[in-house]
Amino acid sequence: MAFEGLTERLQKAMRNLRGKGKVSEADLRETMREIRLALLEADVNFTVVRNFVKRVQERSRGAEVLEGLNPAQQIVKIVNEELTKTMGEEAVPLNKSDKIPTVIMMAGLQGAGKTTTVGKLALKLQKEENARPLLIAADVYRPAAIDQLETVGKQINVPVFQQGTDVNPVEIVKNGMAKAQEEHNDYVLIDTAGRLQIDEKLMYELKEIKALTNPDEILLVVDAMTGQNAVNTAEGFNEALDITGVVLTKLDGDTRGGAALSIREVTQKPIKFIGQGEKMEALDVFHPDRMASRILGMGDILSLIEKTQNDYDEKQAKQLAEKMQNNTFGFEDFLDQLEQIQKMGPLDEIMKMIPGMANNPALKNVNMDPKDLEHIKAIIYSMTYEERNNPDLLNPSRRRRISRGCGRPIQEVNRMIKQFNQMKDMMNKMSNGNMSGMEQMMGNMGGMPNMPGMPGMGGGIGGKLSEMAMKRMSRKISKKMNKNRRKRNKKR
Ligand SMILES: Nc1nc2c(ncn2[C@@H]2O[C@H](COP(=O)(O)OP(=O)(O)OP(=O)(O)O)[C@@H](O)[C@H]2O)c(=O)[nH]1
Numbered sequence: 454m455a456f457e458g459l460t461e462r463l464q465k466a467m468r469n470l471r472g473k474g475k476v477s478e479a480d481l482r483e484t485m486r487e488i489r490l491a492l493l494e495a496d497v498n499f500t501v502v503r504n505f506v507k508r509v510q511e512r513s514r515g516a517e518v519l520e521g522l523n524p525a526q527q528i529v530k531i532v533n534e535e536l537t538k539t540m541g542e543e544a545v546p547l548n549k550s551d552k553i554p555t556v557i558m559m560a561g562l563q564g565a566g567k568t569t570t571v572g573k574l575a576l577k578l579q580k581e582e583n584a585r586p587l588l589i590a591a592d593v594y595r596p597a598a599i600d601q602l603e604t605v606g607k608q609i610n611v612p613v614f615q616q617g618t619d620v621n622p623v624e625i626v627k628n629g630m631a632k633a634q635e636e637h638n639d640y641v642l643i644d645t646a647g648r649l650q651i652d653e654k655l656m657y658e659l660k661e662i663k664a665l666t667n668p669d670e671i672l673l674v675v676d677a678m679t680g681q682n683a684v685n686t687a688e689g690f691n692e693a694l695d696i697t698g699v700v701l702t703k704l705d706g707d708t709r710g711g712a713a714l715s716i717r718e719v720t721q722k723p724i725k726f727i728g729q730g731e732k733m734e735a736l737d738v739f740h741p742d743r744m745a746s747r748i749l750g751m752g753d754i755l756s757l758i759e760k761t762q763n764d765y766d767e768k769q770a771k772q773l774a775e776k777m778q779n780n781t782f783g784f785e786d787f788l789d790q791l792e793q794i795q796k797m798g799p800l801d802e803i804m805k806m807i808p809g810m811a812n813n814p815a816l817k818n819v820n821m822d823p824k825d826l827e828h829i830k831a832i833i834y835s836m837t838y839e840e841r842n843n844p845d846l847l848n849p850s851r852r853r854r855i856s857r858g859c860g861r862p863i864q865e866v867n868r869m870i871k872q873f874n875q876m877k878d879m880m881n882k883m884s885n886g887n888m889s890g891m892e893q894m895m896g897n898m899g900g901m902p903n904m905p906g907m908p909g910m911g912g913g914i915g916g917k918l919s920e921m922a923m924k925r926m927s928r929k930i931s932k933k934m935n936k937n938r939r940k941r942n943k944k945r
């Protein structure tokens with residue numbers, strides 16, 4: 454698996470901060486040291502590592518971070534943002550010419566994946582833009598290179614222009630361009646020869662092809678598995694050709710991460726695509742933010758942190774975390790949670806963001822019926838305050854009273870309480886770090902205080918609940934709660 458070692462070590466570096474209310478200068482130094490080692494071991498360029506660590510350290514040192522309620526979480530966020538920045542911030546689209554054809558020229562060392570990428574990119578353009586590309590076979594050195602491109606062309610049903618191996622590559626490209634004009638192809642993709650190393654002759658030939666075709670894109674194809682070498686190669690090609698972008702291939706293999714993290718900063722040229730397999734479909738647009746999350750092994754957990762940070766009062770979150778840990782979470786808190794969830798957005802979307810949760814069978818029926826929620830509300834409102842805050846009080850006679858009060862069958866009351874207790878149990882386990890894999894990671898980042906308990910209800914309580922109904926409900930509940938609070942405060 455790609456980035457395995459790096460992911461593990463970065464997670465470990467940040468795990469040390471878990472449970473710390475404040476991060477001391479020494480804690481921070483230790484974490485930074487581990488992050489630096491993790492990156493160097495992943496074959497990230499030395500200068501890139503130095504700049505990266507410096508930025509993370511400076512930002513983490515800010516008083517706000519150190520005194521924040523969730524330093525570990527905040528540092529994870531900073532690391533993620535700086536990783537993203539290192540890789541280029543945003544996806545950069547393919548250059549396109551005003552008039553057809555857009556010319557895309559590949560360059561790269563032997564075996565990097567040029568020929569494969571020509572095919573993948575042609576297929577992508579065909580699929581996404583209904584494009585009619587022409588592929589030009591300009592590798593006349595490696596035996597069977599032309600056959601390989603022909604095979605690729607047939608596979609994706611795209612024409613290949615070739616003149617065998619006896620014609621000069623620059624001549625072939627010139628004729629191929631004329632052919633594309635004739636056929637009104639909207640893209641021309643030029644497959645060029647590779648060498649074991651950068652050499653004068655190859656560069657000269659590529660420069661000639663560049664001068665002839667004035668390409669909109671010169672995509673340097675580099676093998677992510679080659680780490681630092683990939684970076685050196687990229688520098689060399691960039692100096693000679695002034696490339697416009699990079700395609701990073703073989704990210705499906707167990708690459709350490711050095712190339713992905715270094716190339717952008719070293720060459721100042723964007724990674725535009727990543728190859729993640731041998732199949733023609735295995736080419737994806739490069740998104741620095743997604744790659745950063747992937748390197749951190751966090752799925753979309755970071756957008757979830759962001760969401761909760763924006764929407765959730767940290768103090769409240771801390772109180773909730775304590776309640777989960779001490780197992781004193783009651784129905785009153787549950788109502789609070791309903792309100793928080795409503796602020797965050799549709800429940801199923803929130804759930805999908807938690808790695809490992811998206812496919813969790815227990816959460817399949819997380820949709821709820823508005824009627825069911827009305828019933829839950831009715832049941833909770835028929836409880837006394839004492840009962841809400843201490844659900845253990847709910848003995849059979851109290852349950853019968855509640856059932857009569859809300860007009861719901863006793864079985865339903867029992868079921869609701871049972872499910873509530875299960876949820877509470879789950880939350881308690883989660884907040885005490887008793888989880889596996891990603892959920893654990895999340896817990897590690899600060900006891901997972903921000904996760905509302907609701908999703909844990911896991912559909913047990915109900916069928917489906919639309920977003921609208923949830924919002925309506927939540928508003929009603931919060932109004933009533935505020936009223937109750939005021940009453941309570943008066944009593945005191
Ligand atoms: N796993 C994996 N294999 C890839 C990927 N891209 C290319 N390959 C494989 O890498 C090998 C070399 O790919 P080519 O496309 O022939 O490389 P090239 O740069 O054209 O090589 P030369 O023509 O010799 O310079 C082939 O076996 C490809 O199937 C990728 O993203 N993932």
Ligand SMILES: [Mg+2]
Nearest residue numbers: 567568592598
């Ligand atoms: Mg090739």
